[in-house]
Amino acid sequence: MTDTPASPPPARKGQPDPKLGRDEFERRYRIAFTDPAFDAHRGAIDQLAAIAWNAYDEGRKAPHTHPAGPGFEDPAYALSDEWRAARDAIVEATRRQQAPGTPDRLLLVCASPRSEHTCPGEMSKTWRLLEAARDAATAQGAECDVLELNRTASEFGRTIHPCKGCVSTAMPLCHWPCSCYPNHGLGQHQDWMNAIYPRWAEAHGVMIVTPVHWNQATSPLKLMMDRLVCADGGNPDPTSTQGKDPARAKRLELEGWDYPQHLAGRAFSVVVHGDSEGTQLVRHALSDWLRGMGLVDAGALSQLDRYIGYYAPYATSHDALDEDRAVIEESRNAARALLERVRQLRAGQREAGATLDMPRQK
Numbered sequence: 001m002t003d004t005p006a007s008p009p010p011a012r013k014g015q016p017d018p019k020l021g022r023d024e025f026e027r028r029y030r031i032a033f034t035d036p037a038f039d040a041h042r043g044a045i046d047q048l049a050a051i052a053w054n055a056y057d058e059g060r061k062a063p064h065t066h067p068a069g070p071g072f073e074d075p076a077y078a079l080s081d082e083w084r085a086a087r088d089a090i091v092e093a094t095r096r097q098q099a100p101g102t103p104d105r106l107l108l109v110c111a112s113p114r115s116e117h118t119c120p121g122e123m124s125k126t127w128r129l130l131e132a133a134r135d136a137a138t139a140q141g142a143e144c145d146v147l148e149l150n151r152t153a154s155e156f157g158r159t160i161h162p163c164k165g166c167v168s169t170a171m172p173l174c175h176w177p178c179s180c181y182p183n184h185g186l187g188q189h190q191d192w193m194n195a196i197y198p199r200w201a202e203a204h205g206v207m208i209v210t211p212v213h214w215n216q217a218t219s220p221l222k223l224m225m226d227r228l229v230c231a232d233g234g235n236p237d238p239t240s241t242q243g244k245d246p247a248r249a250k251r252l253e254l255e256g257w258d259y260p261q262h263l264a265g266r267a268f269s270v271v272v273h274g275d276s277e278g279t280q281l282v283r284h285a286l287s288d289w290l291r292g293m294g295l296v297d298a299g300a301l302s303q304l305d306r307y308i309g310y311y312a313p314y315a316t317s318h319d320a321l322d323e324d325r326a327v328i329e330e331s332r333n334a335a336r337a338l339l340e341r342v343r344q345l346r347a348g349q350r351e352a353g354a355t356l357d358m359p360r361q362k
Helices: 022-032 035-057 083-096 125-138 193-202 219-230 247-254 279-292 314-323 326-344
Strands: 065-067 077-082 105-110 143-148 205-211 267-274 303-305
Touching: 022 035, 022 303, 035 105, 065 083, 077 083, 077 219, 083 125, 105 193, 105 326, 125 205, 125 267, 125 314, 143 193, 193 219, 205 279, 205 326, 267 279, 267 326, 279 303, 303 326, 314 326
Parallel strands: 105 143, 105 205, 205 267, 267 303
Antiparallel strands: 065 077
8 A cells, every 4th residue: 555645645747748830720610611512612612611719719618618617626617518418318318217116227339340331331240249149139128228339430419528537636526417518618528428328327238249359359349438437436516626637636535535336336348359369359358347336147148249250251241140059049048147247237136246345446
């Protein structure tokens, strides 16, 4: 154990400033209007560029705010309306999740960025495995919410921005839900996570189905994973740090932070498929991540890693899946095992060690 300093250490500074000059900012802003169809409106676009520059130059992250009000450490703090709406949606989703007598609800995450609606021109094998899992779960009475992360590549306005690593300055600087986005001054808007957080909160069980990309999780899955760091120890009161004040956050952490696990107690399942290497590595990484957030393992049958068309041509990979009826049934079993664990947890059963205190946080 390290000794706790009497006062929080200062935030370290010294990296190059990324602030753009006006000419470069407006050049980048106008890229969105490259289509010649905009040519007749260049004057209006120039006016918009000037407004956008002013918002960027002044750093107007959250242009719509209201006093936080009761329930927050600083009721007078100007809290982002968008953050409050996301927080309220999570609170309501959690209320539904905890209500007795409601149907068992599973969040099924299709983590492949492939889709027939964009460049690949073909559905993913991940989608087919997820469909098999969904059919098995709904046949046993579960409600399934399917989250298609391929929408980040195929749907307008679907973006998951990267985590900015606030937690590495101090855990209380990472807010639940994330308050880093949207940042309108930087043009970091249309962030999907504020809609994704309530879907995790409402679920009794979460199943992730993913391919392997370069021995790792897929890009959109990793983005979502990183942005869920706020669910594992995140601060539900941004007024306690006056937004993003590093000194206040460091002080709070050093005074003793309880690392609340906002999604703990939900069950999870993982299905990973690949064609040459990395399936076990990714399955272990995902399972460890989910356990780290306090989610509950649904047992051996819920953890699956398989190769489909091992070292065979990509062009025939769907044919290989057609022939591998076992992996499709194993995916169904992973969903069945998840649903069984959800029902055990909702009936009051706990996993071994659930009441023990953790001697190491984070």
